[in-house]
Amino acid sequence: MKEARSARGILLGLAGAGLFVAALDAYLVVTLLPAMLTDVGLTIERFEQATPIVTGFLCGYVIAMPLLGAYSDVRGRTLVYAVCVVVFAMGSAVTATAGSLPWLVAGRVLQGLGGGGLVPLTLALAADLYRDRARTFALGAVSGLQEAGSVFGPIYGATLASAVSSLGGWRFVFWLNVPLAALCAGGLLLAGRKNPALDKTASDQASTLDWKSAGLLGLGLGLLVVALYPDDPTHRATSGLFVPLGILSLLVLALYGWRQLRAVEPLIPRALLRSPRFAGVTVANVLIGAALMVALLDVPILGRLVFNLDQLASGLLLTQFLIGVPVGATLGGIVAGRIGERRTAVLGALLAAAAFIQMSTWQATELALRVGPIRSADLALAACGLGFGIVIAPLAATVLRLTREQHHGLASSLVVLARVLGMLIGLSALTAFGLFRFGQILGTPQLTEPDLRARLEHLDRLVAAAFLQEYREIFTIAAALCIVAALVIFSTVRREPALMANPSLPMGPL
Amino acid sequence: MTRPRATLLAALALISVALNGCGGLQAEDPGKVLRDAGAAMSKLKTVRATLTFTKGTVSFQGYVLTSATAAVRLPADSDTTYKVKYQDLLIGLEVVITGGHVYLRPPFAGFTEVTGKTAAEVPDLAKLFDAASGLPAMIPSGKKLTYIGTEKVADVDSHKIGATYSAVQIAKLLPQLTSTGEVAATIWVGGSDHLIRKALLSGPFGDGGTASTVEIDLSGFGATVAIASPTP
Numbered sequence: 001m002k003e004a005r006s007a008r009g010i011l012l013g014l015a016g017a018g019l020f021v022a023a024l025d026a027y028l029v030v031t032l033l034p035a036m037l038t039d040v041g042l043t044i045e046r047f048e049q050a051t052p053i054v055t056g057f058l059c060g061y062v063i064a065m066p067l068l069g070a071y072s073d074v075r076g077r078t079l080v081y082a083v084c085v086v087v088f089a090m091g092s093a094v095t096a097t098a099g100s101l102p103w104l105v106a107g108r109v110l111q112g113l114g115g116g117g118l119v120p121l122t123l124a125l126a127a128d129l130y131r132d133r134a135r136t137f138a139l140g141a142v143s144g145l146q147e148a149g150s151v152f153g154p155i156y157g158a159t160l161a162s163a164v165s166s167l168g169g170w171r172f173v174f175w176l177n178v179p180l181a182a183l184c185a186g187g188l189l190l191a192g193r194k195n196p197a198l199d200k201t202a203s204d205q206a207s208t209l210d211w212k213s214a215g216l217l218g219l220g221l222g223l224l225v226v227a228l229y230p231d232d233p234t235h236r237a238t239s240g241l242f243v244p245l246g247i248l249s250l251l252v253l254a255l256y257g258w259r260q261l262r263a264v265e266p267l268i269p270r271a272l273l274r275s276p277r278f279a280g281v282t283v284a285n286v287l288i289g290a291a292l293m294v295a296l297l298d299v300p301i302l303g304r305l306v307f308n309l310d311q312l313a314s315g316l317l318l319t320q321f322l323i324g325v326p327v328g329a330t331l332g333g334i335v336a337g338r339i340g341e342r343r344t345a346v347l348g349a350l351l352a353a354a355a356f357i358q359m360s361t362w363q364a365t366e367l368a369l370r371v372g373p374i375r376s377a378d379l380a381l382a383a384c385g386l387g388f389g390i391v392i393a394p395l396a397a398t399v400l401r402l403t404r405e406q407h408h409g410l411a412s413s414l415v416v417l418a419r420v421l422g423m424l425i426g427l428s429a430l431t432a433f434g435l436f437r438f439g440q441i442l443g444t445p446q447l448t449e450p451d452l453r454a455r456l457e458h459l460d461r462l463v464a465a466a467f468l469q470e471y472r473e474i475f476t477i478a479a480a481l482c483i484v485a486a487l488v489i490f491s492t493v494r495r496e497p498a499l500m501a502n503p504s505l506p507m508g509p510l
Numbered sequence: 511m512t513r514p515r516a517t518l519l520a521a522l523a524l525i526s527v528a529l530n531g532c533g534g535l536q537a538e539d540p541g542k543v544l545r546d547a548g549a550a551m552s553k554l555k556t557v558r559a560t561l562t563f564t565k566g567t568v569s570f571q572g573y574v575l576t577s578a579t580a581a582v583r584l585p586a587d588s589d590t591t592y593k594v595k596y597q598d599l600l601i602g603l604e605v606v607i608t609g610g611h612v613y614l615r616p617p618f619a620g621f622t623e624v625t626g627k628t629a630a631e632v633p634d635l636a637k638l639f640d641a642a643s644g645l646p647a648m649i650p651s652g653k654k655l656t657y658i659g660t661e662k663v664a665d666v667d668s669h670k671i672g673a674t675y676s677a678v679q680i681a682k683l684l685p686q687l688t689s690t691g692e693v694a695a696t697i698w699v700g701g702s703d704h705l706i707r708k709a710l711l712s713g714p715f716g717d718g719g720t721a722s723t724v725e726i727d728l729s730g731f732g733a734t735v736a737i738a739s740p741t742p
Contacts, residue, residue, distance in 0.1 A: 452624075
């Protein structure tokens with residue numbers, strides 16, 4: 001009995017470790033972007049071209065997530081997990097060796113496809129291995145690992161790249177994934193042999209891989225990202241083909257939705273789709289994801305371009321935010337038990353909004369301002385992280401309450417999926433807006449200093465001021481997103497008896 | 511003749527035809543290849559050039575240069591974007607030289623004219639193709655010539671020639687490219703049009719005489735080139 005428990009722990013530990021490594025890679029590029037762009041010959045004035053390095057990963061993640069959970073029902077968890085890890089490792093190797101932007105993006109998409117598949121697989125594995133309360137705990141632990149990986153990514157990337165600058169810097173960070181992935185996949189395959197039940201195949205009626213749906217989702221999201229891509233930020237905010245590509249994207253995504261509604265086994269069970277609380281939580285998660293992206297992506301870039309911090313220091317600027325998230329998640333769990341999930345989530349979203357409002361007033365000298373011994377910027381970032389932490393747990397718990405225990409893995413996947421989708425759309429839209437506003441604010445300065453160095457220093461000051469103004473506006477938008485999320489949560493997440501306590505609720509197959 | 515032997519001979523004949531059909535340049539006297547190249551290059555009106563610094567540190571106006579991409583309209587107009595390291599970022603500095611004036615456009619900014627010492631320090635890439643002092647004149651005067659072989663460069667069958675050039679010759683090419691010693695060059699010359707497609711220069715021309723390597727890729731011979739108008 002004890003042996004079986006320990007074997008299950010090893011299996012889930014290995015799977016969770018792989019998931020954590022993949023989640024780290026989602027945003028570790030944020031602090032590595034300047035070095036990566038320099039190495040592939042991209043100049044700062046074409047910064048928009050860096051967007052696909054992040055969106056490519058997120059696109060892969062969003063496409064793989066709904067696809068591979070069902071596929072592993074048919075092919076077996078450990079085998080599909082190993083394939084995903086191999087794809088992730090291949091993507092890491094392609095990224096590490098990339099000499100040009102297209103290869104860099106290709107590597108990141110592969111990484112995302114492999115990494116995204118690990119989310120539903122690890123959750124499904126947790127659901128397979130555990131029952132009852134232990135299952136809920138295991139699912140919570142896996143979700144926590146995914147969240148922790150994604151928020152710690154930027155600081156991990158900056159710290160590791162700085163520590164191994166003589167070994168290739170950012171390239172080493174991606175190379176390191178290969179042995180880590182091999183350890184996780186190899187270990188899981190070996191451990192899985194002792195637990196053949198994990199690789200059982202489902203009956204003939206079971207799900208098969210719905211390539212068409214996956215293709216439609218991928219194409220729809222890809223078109224949306226391209227439509228939002230600022231191909232000429234000095235003249236327009238989005239792509240020159242925004243309208244036709246945007247419409248095409250909506251049509252393709254509508255077709256995907258239509259297929260899902262007609263499917264025998266849709267990704268999201270129909271009963272859940274009918275739930276206004278589920279719809280509300282999903283919308284709130286998308287909004288929170290977009291706002292979270294602002295903190296994760298823009299704060300290190302602000303540190304680099306406005307506060308003149310180096311790679312490591314700009315990553316470390318996020319430390320207080322990153323500490324705030326897990327503290328908030330713990331606090332959110334405790335507070336939700338006393339005042340309910342709705343109020344807790346609303347409070348969390350409003351706290352994050354308040355922090356963003358404070359951040360929208362930041363000055364170029366912000367890091368010199370202190371409240372007692374603490375930098376005021378750190379206080380705002382800690383409050384922001386705390387707010388996000390508080391809101392994440394109750395939203396996840398609400399979805400879990402809407403589903404029966406055997407579907408908690410799927411429910412947890414959907415929570416992550418909605419947030420990553422929000423991050424993808426938020427990143428694309430805010431980058432487009434940000435670069436356009438940057439161009440508008442900066443204008444076309446005429447530099448007349450006789451010496452080139454003096455000209456560049458003058459330009460540096462103008463660019464920093466324009467970036468600061470741009471990011472202030474983006475922080476204001478992030479605050480608005482959090483407030484809208486709070487309103488959505490307030491109006492849709494009602495206090496109702498938990499499904500488990502009231503099995504007569506019309507939840508269909510859930 | 512037995513059937514297997516006939517098949518073998520037929521296969522060899524096919525391989526031979528295929529090899530010749532692939533362009534199959536014949537080895538030539540390297541001196542003649544370079545003379546032909548000099549003559550062909552001296553007739554150019556427009557050309558595009560990309561210089562990539564792959565080893566060592568070469569500075570431009572005090573900033574480390576990683577590459578330069580130029581559109582040249584001979585005799586004296588050029589539009590070059592120098593990619594330089596600024597702090598740890600890469601920035602593009604566009605330089606337009608036209609009508610004897612030098613204009614500079616830093617990233618996000620507009621063009622403004624530079625004069626005096628700053629203007630004098632800006633390399634004029636049109637001079638690289640000057641018939642009297644640039645590549646056309648320098649290329650044939652190489653020493654230690656070797657015919658290395660043939661290679662396709664940008665889908666053109668090319669002769670690959672090895673040569674060395676003195677520091678004085680290199681300085682004549684571009685005054686900003688100061689070398690403290692001999693520079694080894696590998697030059698790819700188009701077999702049919704004799705135009706230089708690519709050159710790899712290695713020698714002590716980096717900052718402080720350090721060993722450096724620059725790859726020069728040439729294309730767009732005689733094609734229309736776009737040179738930005740620096741005046742509003």
